[in-house]
Amino acid sequence: MTETLPFPDSSSAGAPGRLARPRLAGAALRLPRAATIAAAGFVAALAVAAFFPQLLTRYDPLAGDVLASLKPPSATHPFGTDRLGRDVLARVLYGARYSLLIGLASAAISVVFGVPLGLLAGLRSRLLDEAICRLFDVISSFPGVLLAMLVVTFLGAGMENIAVAVGIAGVPKFGRIVRAQTQLVRDADYVTHASIYGRGRIDIFVRHLLPNVLTAVPVVATVYVGTTILAVSGLSFLGLGPQPPTPEWGVMLAESRDVLRVAWWPGVFPGAAITLTVISFTVLGNVLQRRFEGRAS
Template identity: 55%
Template sequence: MRAAGLWLAAAFLALVAVAAFAPDLLAAHDPLQTDVMAALQPPSGAHPFGTDQSGRDVLSRVVHGAARSAGIGLLATALALLIGLAVGALSGVAPRLVDAGLMRVTDVLMAFPEFLVALIVVAVLGPGGVNVAIAVTIAAVPVYIRLARTQTLTQRSTEYVEASRILGVGRMRAFRRHVVPGVLGALSVLATIGIGSAILAAAGLSFLGLGPAEPDPEWGLMLSGGRNVLGQAWWISVFPGLAITLTVISATVLGRALRRRLDGSAA
């Protein structure tokens, strides 16, 4: 059962990747083309996911929305990983005063829910897809910093790092060759799980009107657009909601599987 779940998760994420990079393979309609005469049509052969208030094909908008929704999540996660690696590793090798200062700032940020931090940041920066990615990145960075620092301290005390130092390998060279790869491996596992959280946070901000604006197809924005006609046209919100849910679940399943494998290897 666990293997089947992993394969299903991987298959769905592969489908999302195809939708993001080659949407025309999955969607036949223009996601921005309106047809008032075809507004609010239920799912049918011509429109498998139905149409929205403007007569736009919901399937095409969900497919084309994968590039924006998943793209924002991937961008935010990649930035959070890189910043967390740099700051966390620096904190792990820095003098005690610098380390304490960085950790106190990290603790303050971690004291607030990630979505609240992202909401405050995007409210200051203004709406837009790029600003949402920045906000989600800032909200997620503290976790990566904390893990990178912990892994740096752990890797520095390992036998092979000590052996390399005894053999005359320079401090920075030993750090780059032995410490950074181990820290990056742990952060990569966290990032796999974090992609789902980032997509969910970005969709939540878009739902509140702080992300991409109409008529751009984006999953959170589509959810928001269908809430007022949910009783009349449930498909407008249900299908992008399913896309968000399944993407988050799939990324989490793969991330947890990688973490179990890493823990097993470490053991």
């Protein structure tokens, strides 16, 4: 008697295919969520390192030991030591305070000056709008780092001056975004209806226009913090920011140049900290942008 092979029918054959799609879709959704969680976790750890670094290391970032110079990563010194015998992990952790605070201060300066200028350009007369836009064009005509170098040259090196320099370079970015958003909201139907129903200009500005305009600012600012940290580190690397022996990431990169051929760890770990910080703030900014646009995270 001929044995019949148990070939599956069309309905059962299609079942695995139908089940595979949700698995692939679930994997595609888990990856962005995992990236968001990882980015948020890194930023949280960065905040702890910035304000409570003594909880994460027992070493003084400025205390050196010549006998322990350029020791490779080990259980005693997880990130190794630099040429002066200072613990690299301690300097990276304490350096988060300088890099993060200077980056936040720079972004705050950009917001403080860029948002009011954008509001004025979007609300007031065409002549004022044209003048403010030309100001943005003048500032934007210089590359950001070059403009910051120019400002630091006049103001002098230091943490406060480098924050001001990078902040000025970011003013047009926020100004243009707020200007465009202001013009969009100004011509919206609900603003027109509020005016028709007798609402005053100040009431319309405070209750309708301002909240809808400012919702875009945190989205841009989150991404911009990472950009400012990168710019600050670059200027510090050139000697225009905090000066040695300050444990700032750009300063650490500059100090590691002379020993990079014999010891990779004094430069790789602060460089990795800068890279991960920029990526984390960019990921969080993209998540905020998706939520701002009404898309799923």
